[in-house]
Amino acid sequence: MATAYSAALMAKLPAKIPFPHPHLLGIEGLLADDISRLLDLSESYVEQNRQANKKRSLLQGRTVINLFFENSTRTRTSFELACKRLGADAINMSVATSAIKKGETLLDTAMTLNAMHPDVLVVRHPHSGAVKLLSEKVTCAVINAGDGSHEHPTQALLDALTIRRRKKRLQGLRVAICGDVLHSRVARSNIHLLNTMGASVRVVAPETLLPIGIERMGVERFHNMAQGLEGCDIVMMLRLQHERMNGSFIPSSKEYFHFFGLDAAKLANAKPDALILHPGPMNRGVEIDSEVADDIGRSAIHEQVEMGVAVRMACLDVLVGPTASDRKAAS
């Protein structure tokens, strides 16, 4: 299905993709147009990634540094592939080998790397706001690959792309975000994006995992999966970290799964064609039952991973691709 619609879309794409921001630090502050155009561009890369020859030379000569202060497998790999498929040189730096371990501050590390003239820094950091702080000190573009419990914009974009391809729209959809919203940057970015695009969002979790004031971000709170999932088009599950499971935020993974784990019975409250998303990695038997996680008709979990590469290619493109360069030269 993607092939047919992608060709038509390619023809409609503007030659230049305006993206009026030097960095991608979060979804908050992006306009619906910014988001739509990023998703449109991503569509073209979905197509490219399915060809035998996946590589283009759009970013030839550009250098991208993936700077990860927190462990990551899928996001880092996804960014690395996105770079390579656009012809850029990608360097991975993880915290285990970085100078931070030797006592260097975040900003000194940033300045050191900046002196090597990268074109993009892709940064993940365990503390909220750290990526923005870094972006203020460097002369290259910065992509936030997740900062603390704040934002994870490329995850929200890939979720949106997955939903839009399956449901053909975002506007008017009812989306339930379920689980550890309190600690989740994925939830916050998704709430911003979905609200901007006209979807209606609800969060479902025990009160201990719902942050104070979340309803002021434009969501409805629910403590009950059956009520929260009622009539939903999209069920977005969040990962529950192991250290939160034993009595601090919830009593046990057993109790959590019983009341908040997504299984067929709870899913039956959503629309019959409701789509299941999960940012991964999944805790089977904690927040999601294998029966629904592996249901290819309902679960878009693997599709999300595929969309991730395309979305990250689009983000690199609009920030430092030829289009962006033209724009910067013109301005």
Next chain:
Amino acid sequence: MTASGKRTAYVNARLLDPASGRDGPGALLTEGTQILDLGPDLFADGVPEGIEQVDCNGHCLAPGLVDGRVQLREPGGEHEETIATAGLAAAAGGVTTMLCLPNTQPVIDGVALVELVKRRAQEANLVNIHPYGALTKGLAGEQIAEMGLLAEAGAIAFTDGTATVCNPMTFRRALNYARSFDLLLVQHPEDPDLAKDGAMNEGELATRLGLPGIPTVAETILVERDLALLASTGGRLHIAHLSTKDAVAAIRQAKARGLAVTCETAPPYFALNETAVGDYRTFAKLSPPLRSEEDRLAILEGLRDGTIDAIASDHAPHDQDSKRLPFVQAENGIVGLETLLPLTLELFHNGTLPLLRALETVTCAPARIFRLNAGTLAKGEPADLVLFDLKKPGKIDVEKFRSKSKNSPFDGRPVQGRVLQTVAAGRTIFARKN
């Protein structure tokens, strides 16, 4: 069940129902486990054939008592009390529903333990027993217990029993978590650091006796803290066995602000003061401790103005070995199932409370707090009844207690009012001989 159940008519009674305000002569008809009808005109023309008749001789027929705070000691402490002996004591005391604390061995912090207590209660086949679930795992005060699963299994509310949940973060998260499931938390309000090593109320008497004191602020600070936490989270909180003037004042203010808080006291806190400790009487050693006369009067005022919703026995059986010790080393607590009604009726006899209000504190008020289908005389309600002689004078005699333990400071106390008959689920479970 009801359609085929046995019918019993209680005639010539003084019907007392605090929930509806009923107080007057009449009759009541039970069928099976339920109340089928009641009123002043029922059986005015006599009781038809085939219905068993109980002549109440003008005595008081009220809802069976609901005791919101009982320690059953089973499993793990069967030498002090069992579910069966506590059931006999409850029946003799007019109590038809009791809530048991989770501080057993092992602790009631898992579904299997809730099911065990429920099964043992069914086997004892006397009064209704609803277990509390542990608020934190092992009552250790750190990790919140599986409240959702425990509630599904039948736990009625959540508490750490005679231990306070001190860590404010744990208690706040517990309030939040419980709110997700609309569950009630119950706190034993005593700051353990302030109460540490204390044996009786702090003050002149403790000083004269040379006993380490527990200040009233140990209770006040915890009550005020929990009220502040409740205000920040929402949810439902019940505070157990109030003993101090300042705590009553704090709850009065919180209720005026609209907080969803309820509280109870226990008979020793309105019937005795710290002087009962007298010459190191360990039977008067309680947690919280018996307080000053000023505090006792404030408890009475709290009962009068409704700040204190309910009275629970706080039944805490202990064997002789736990009490026959130097005061500091003796266990806390007294048995209370068999003295709950006469001591509550004291509040009527001494003019503190109207009769219906006194009864309310041990019937429909606790039933409302714990959302139990109990504590009222009305059509369709469970046939849980107590028939008592309001005026009959007598003395409390611990040797006649059905409870396995006899640790009561009220032995020999003259009281008025005694239970004649107790009916649970339509079945007579206690009837006084002579």
